Amino acid sequence: MTYEQKLSIKETVPFLREHGTQLTGYFYERMFSHNPELKNIFNMGNQANGKQKNALASTVLAYAEHIETPEVLTEVLKSIGNKHVSLNIAPEQYDIVGYHLLSSIKEVLKEKATSSIIEAWAQAYHELAAIMISIEEKMFQKNAEKKGGWKGWRTFVIANIVEESNTVKSFYLVPKDGGAIAEYLPGQYISVKMFVPSLGHEQPRQYSLSSTYMPSHYRISVKKEKGNAKTPDGLVSNCLHEKKIGDEVLVSVPAGSFFANILPEDSLVLISGGVGLTPLMSILETCKALNNKNKVIWIHGCKNEELHAFKSKVANLEHNNDWLTSFVFYEDGLTENSSVKKGRVDLSVLKDKILINKAKYYICGPEPFIKVHYHSLITFGASKESIFYEEFGPQLLQIKE
Incomplete structure (x- = not known):
């Protein structure tokens, strides 16, 4: 870009700050009107609740604000690239x-x-499209070259379904072709695509892999999202919860920039809210599989005991492994003890237990949950380089000091 062109881009920053969502909302309406086939790719639930237009507005604004130094957006672009690869986005x-x-x-x-x-x-x-296409082509190639890797969508069969709580079911997926499946890092996700009758077309969704890697199957654990006056029911999660053993779904190769590279000397602090525990369950099971004896502290928050997925599995792991200590906060809790607290997650209650030298902190949950606990950790003295987070949905949360 020329110097003059960069100045022209910067001229639009005030408008984007004030009216960015108006622009992106109009953009999506226009695009789906002219190219309705793209509804098979985009998350129409996030279109309905406004999250996608807000996320795109933030991205466009960030790109305009950093038009002279776009390299500062590298990590954000890689995260978007992972999503695009999982959705099989093509250059055209x-x-x-x-x-x-x-x-x-x-x-x-x-x-x-x-x-x-x-x-x-x-x-x-x-220029941005060229950067993204280059990032994604490298990802596509790397995934295809993995043992058991592939590009695009592959048919998987639901081999087993396990109820983990009143609202969460685990789905065990095996490849229909009987071939090998790609390895993944604990914390990563797959995309699952299926036909949604109420929409009349297919819809993809990203779901965290909730177990350590097993060569025979993938496990995802999905909450049945119920809507309210402001948001509709989860389109895909509700359809998935109606599936039976033997049904088929389309699956993309594992992807994602949020993962734990678990080293023997690492102490891990896992902090989750609601169904945000799924990628952290993968981290926990991987620690067990590696037999590294890493010190792991897991702090989880949810509404009540009935909605606490994997409760018995984590309790069993803790009982049999002295390297694991877990704490849970129940918003509707009735009693308290050394490991069960009433109310929402409050890290200050556990400050002395989680401030561990050279610990790595992994936070997963909705945006407000991440922000609160990220800033708590910083206040306690944890370095920002030691904190990793995953926001479910359009993942464009940028926490500023």
Whole structure:
């Protein structure tokens, strides 16, 4: 990009700060109207609740604000790239998105969309698309070269279903072709795609792998999301909970930038909220499989005991392994003891237990949960380099000091 083009991009920053979601909301409406086939790729639940337009608005704004130093967005772009790879996004789809984005800028900004601004954004998008396509092609190639790896969608069969709580079921998935399946790092996810009758088309969703790697199957543990006045029922989770053993789903190769590289000398502190415990369960089971005897402290929060998935599995692991200590916070708790607390997760109660020299901290849950506990750890003296987090949904949370 030229210096003048970068200045033109920066001219749009005030508008994007104030009206970014208006622009991205218009963009999605326009794109789905002209290219309805893309509804098979995009999460229509996040379209309905507004999360996707908010996430895209944040991304566009961040790119505009850092147009002179885009390298600071590398980790965010890699995270997006992982999502795109898991959804089998093709280079030609960047052309479709670019066309509708530029058209939306023209139509929303109207007379403010001067030729210089449109030309600058066209060049900016072209450069960003080239970066993303390059990142994703390397990921595709790496995944395809893995033993048991593949590109695109592969048919898996539901071999077993286990109820983990009143709202969470584990699904054991085996490849229909009987071939090998790719390894993954604890904390990563797969995408699952299925036909949703209420929509009349397919929908993909990302679900964390909830066990240590097993060469015979993948395990995902899915909460049946019930809606309320503001949000609808989870489209895919509800369909998945209706599936039976023997039913088929489409699955993409494991992906994700949130994972634990578990070393023998590492102490781990796992902090989860609700169904955010699923990738941390994979980390915990991997610690057991490695037999490293890592010191692990797991702090989990949920509404009540009936909604506490994997409760008995974790209790059994703790009983048989002195390297594991777990604590749970129940919002509707009736009694307390040394390991069970009433209310929401409060790390200050356990400060002396979790401040471990050279510990690594893994947080998973909704955005407010992550922010609260990230800042608590920083306040306690943990370094930001030792804290890793995963936000379920459009993962564009950028915590600032």
